[in-house]
Amino acid sequence: MSAPPDKSFPVTWEELHRNAKALAWRLSEMGPFTGIAAVTRGGLVPAAIVARELDIRLIDTVCIISYDEFSQGQLKVLKGVAGDGHDWLIVDDLVDTGRTARAVREMLPKAHFATIYAKPAGKPLVDTYVTEVSQDTWILFPWDIEPQFIQPIAKRRNG
Numbered sequence: 036m037s038a039p040p041d042k043s044f045p046v047t048w049e050e051l052h053r054n055a056k057a058l059a060w061r062l063s064e065m066g067p068f069t070g071i072a073a074v075t076r077g078g079l080v081p082a083a084i085v086a087r088e089l090d091i092r093l094i095d096t097v098c099i100i101s102y103d104e105f106s107q108g109q110l111k112v113l114k115g116v117a118g119d120g121h122d123w124l125i126v127d128d129l130v131d132t133g134r135t136a137r138a139v140r141e142m143l144p145k146a147h148f149a150t151i152y153a154k155p156a157g158k159p160l161v162d163t164y165v166t167e168v169s170q171d172t173w174i175l176f177p178w179d180i181e182p183q184f185i186q187p188i189a190k191r192r193n194g
């Protein structure tokens with residue numbers, strides 16, 4: 036198991052819900068969208084929230100493996116979506132290096148690509164996002180974490 040980057044950005048379920056709704060508000064001024072392609076697995080929860088807000092019932096998945104915990108591995112596409120993405124919305128939780136977004140965009144070039152979080156390297160690949168996070172920060176999603184004791188910052192600094 037590789038270690039997480041030093042800087043982390045933990046996200047609670049409430050924050051995620053709020054930010055996914057903020058994304059839906061922005062997207063509600065665009066479209067309308069025929070359906071949503073959720074990029075698994077991280078895009079599944081945001082896609083469910085956006086689908087509920089925009090009353091979209093047609094949901095498909097683009098299934099991609101890119102990271103093994105914190106390290107980027109070989110990109111593997113397990114499943115795509117038919118068509119060129121015209122009038123479709125792609126939803127993922129975040130763009131980091133942009134490698135996943137690039138691969139999905141090649142599959143569905145006409146779709147609108149939306150994420151909740153964007154790091155600078157991936158930002159140009161996204162049409163709509165809510166929050167920018169610095170490149171050296173790891174976003175910790177609520178499904179990947181649980182509450183536990185953590186050292187005060189001063190003690191962490193002194194080794």
Ligand SMILES: O=P(O)(O)OC[C@H]1O[C@H](OP(=O)(O)OP(=O)(O)O)[C@H](O)[C@@H]1O
Nearest residue numbers: 075076077101102130131132133134135
């Ligand atoms: O911009 P990139 O550097 O390509 O990184 C972004 C992608 O990495 C994560 O997926 P991951 O491969 O970890 O799979 P998961 O969604 O199943 O957690 C995240 O959900 C994005 O899909």
Ligand SMILES: O=c1[nH]c(=O)c2nc[nH]c2[nH]1
Nearest residue numbers: 102131172173174175176
């Ligand atoms: O949970 C995650 N947090 C991140 O910051 C990230 N970047 C790529 N893949 C990621 N997964």
Ligand SMILES: [Mg+2]
Nearest residue numbers: 075076077078
């Ligand atoms: Mg993902």
